[in-house]
Amino acid sequence: MTPGKASDQKHAVANLSNLYRIFTVPESPDSTLGRIDQEISQNLNGFLRNHIVATEQDLTIIEQGFSSPRIPEQPTFVSDYTEFLLDTLVAQSVHTAAPGFVGHMTSALPNFMLPLSRIMTALNQNLVKIETSKAFTPMERQVLGMLHALIYGKDDAYYQHWMHDPECALGSFCSGGTLANITALWVARNNLFPADDGFQGIAKEGLYRAFRHYGCEGAVVLISQRGHYSFGKAADLLGIGRDSIIAIPTDADNRIDIGELQATCDRLKEQGIRIISLVGIAGTTETGNVDPLDKLADIAEQQGCHFHVDAAWGGPTLFSETYKPLLKGIERADSVTIDAHKQLYVPMGAGMVLFKNPASLSSIEHHAEYILRKGSKDLGSHTLEGSRPGTAMLVHSALNIIGRKGYELLIDKGIGIARTFAAMIDADADFELITEPELNLLTYRYVPAPLQALLPKLPAGELAAVNRELDALTMQIQKVQRAAGQSFVSRTRLSRPQYDNDTITVFRVVLANPLTTPEILREMLAEQKQIATEDPEAAAIVAGLLESVAED
């Protein structure tokens, strides 16, 4: 059904004259939408299971349901629309909460999130200013304070002083890690080129005059080659250009190579190029590794530059007494990104950046005549975004309801099952573990046993050719498995030292859903093996590979 077509003609006027009703009369529980609403309330997992179709439809077919660019002239009945929505959109959405969905960083949500989200939506606050958010403003400031305390652990007097200070902000709440990272680099850039004798600062005069005033030929950001793509975006946006993201090589464990970093810093100094920020990663997107943050902090200190940690994924590891030491040094960072919609288990659209120094954000402060006046506690004077929803409430609720110990359990469980899965892969002769889980991510690929034994012995050229075939095999298995809808792994490309730094395609697994069991992972491997043998395209690649091995 195309919305806006069915049954409209005869009821359109009735609908129009009833327009005010939609602002005053709630959906009846007996209506289609009311029933769906109750179904979700009473049995979320059942709703997802019942309404999301497992097997994938071709995208071009799905697009047919969303092909008209015309806004319907006449109103559509809510019930008609709801049916359309269930059949066309919900049915073909992704079951991100499924325990077999271990390909991306989206997981099941705690059930209390749904009714709490409804409260948030019903209140429809705008966090840009107190006048449209009142108590939500101190609540968000507390959330930022709580995360700040988790990272920096200052004493109570510190937070009593700073948490609700109108002139400052301990951080900035935003829609996600990308904006958090951009905000951090924006602050770092502005603090590197402040007002000076005869110069009013980069915020006011811009980058061109800043470079000229400070006699600088370039300004860069140093991050390992496993850095998130948002840093490239930030460099473009901030006017330093993508080339100013200097990708430092990593060691065999995907951690930034400290020697290379030091050498690069020295070279930059000779060239008159300034460092806007050193970036450490706590949980790389592709492999979940953690840079040696303490050593990075040393170098940042020695260089006198900003030190940012992208802990969008790994930040909540701080909840775990066992694994917290992996992040040692994060408390020395000038800024830290944490995504709430990842391992804080909040719905999509919540990120934060925290600053060690409550004055840091002053470098991007802005005001207006109708809001954000100087001295107000309006949060909007220190955020990249303007109008923003009260999502911090969901973080506040999760921190309280789950508590430090609850999160610890989730973190420990995730890392535990990742190790179990790694052992499972290691024990299976047809799979090759590519990166060990340091946190709860790992990568691997399917390599038929006879071939796996030979790989280390192949000459360089032949090895590359075999890897290209394996890349195609990995892609095919991933695609077929995703389409079958039982489980989902993602894929990425990684350069690997064991293969002369050849870049290979691998399966990528993220284990953050507490409902994922070893049994589910075992079945996932079995399905991949089955695809490798039974899917014609995959089987052909396997056959070709085994044939070439037999010839050797």
Next chain:
Amino acid sequence: MTPGKASDQKHAVANLSNLYRIFTVPESPDSTLGRIDQEISQNLNGFLRNHIVATEQDLTIIEQGFSSPRIPEQPTFVSDYTEFLLDTLVAQSVHTAAPGFVGHMTSALPNFMLPLSRIMTALNQNLVKIETSKAFTPMERQVLGMLHALIYGKDDAYYQHWMHDPECALGSFCSGGTLANITALWVARNNLFPADDGFQGIAKEGLYRAFRHYGCEGAVVLISQRGHYSFGKAADLLGIGRDSIIAIPTDADNRIDIGELQATCDRLKEQGIRIISLVGIAGTTETGNVDPLDKLADIAEQQGCHFHVDAAWGGPTLFSETYKPLLKGIERADSVTIDAHKQLYVPMGAGMVLFKNPASLSSIEHHAEYILRKGSKDLGSHTLEGSRPGTAMLVHSALNIIGRKGYELLIDKGIGIARTFAAMIDADADFELITEPELNLLTYRYVPAPLQALLPKLPAGELAAVNRELDALTMQIQKVQRAAGQSFVSRTRLSRPQYDNDTITVFRVVLANPLTTPEILREMLAEQKQIATEDPEAAAIVAGLLESVAED
């Protein structure tokens, strides 16, 4: 109550061992949260009325409820937390849906938004890529197509070609108008300094090298002095600096002065400064006026520069056959910002920027190894944000359920009641209408009748002194009225030609809530009069003013 304290000690272990329950067992309808959830579902207006306290509590008292920076060690029961939330947060939030809340651009929501939002939250899609959003991606592309068609009105073949094209995007969905405006200027900046012989483009090489390569001394954005503060933020972020936002004076109706604009363009050309974008406003934030877009388009064409229209507020005026002509020329804009959480009546956190040319966004395109691969239809390759929720679904639903005609009714009604209110103010000798409503915004202030008659006759110095007293009076009335909680107007500062361009403080009213009636506005004026007479501070100012007048 401080969350995390009460009743935890004895039940903590039970809660911990039950952690998985929160991912699998929905809130019981009999629980505190379950009951609240039903209350909202069955009677949203009643919930807001019952739980939001009308009279304002002092912010420092509210802050006491959010003073601990410590994440509770032990889990908190959902019921305990819910009670805390109701008492401390919800009670002291802002009733933005109240028909007397006419101070900001947040309004009542259609009731179907709540159950639909629950579906969206339950599905927890991530729109950055197809693998976590599947059908949501074509759905969002259709929403962008629908808004594109509303503005640019291309034919069906055009949308059939471009709407789902993997290489292009008709626009970018984001969390709000600020990001939309930033995205538009980012695109405009990058397209102004493209790759060239010996230069790889500003996105890659940065602004400093771009200026040097193109022999340019500066790059500016031209916008009227009524421009939204997000443009200053954008200029800072994009590295051109806040000084590069050239604020063009406005005429008596708050529209950009075309003569001044033309003269500025000529002057810039002589100075070797390039224009990144001309910006027209369709519905200024403070007064709701619309720039002469057709004339701006002429100048942009003549200058050969990008033309952006900030229609965050006024865009939906296009739904109205009656008022659409006010936006004539918008179809010539290279990019247009529209906020969905404003006059599309979607919950907070939804904005869009549309581009006339489907290739425009290529200038900010980005890729990664694990997602957003070249040729994929992943939306994330053309957005400023990374992970994003499926909010476009709520826009999709509203466009279908309300339809063009429903929105027309809302727009016409808003402008109609604004005119009614303006007439009411004009007819009352104690109020002075400062700006007439062109759309559904107006500004005014309280000026006691005897004084009002004298104002035009006062000499400049004396006029300014009186205006400062009136400013204080306006602020006091606004503050007291807000605290009383019956109705809410905002305030801003505007330079006014009738007072030698003196900047005065005024009440600002936004009339977009369909539930606001003339009767409510009449009571609002009566309350303001009453405050002016009965509030000691206000009354003292009034007495002082009348005395000074009597002396003259």
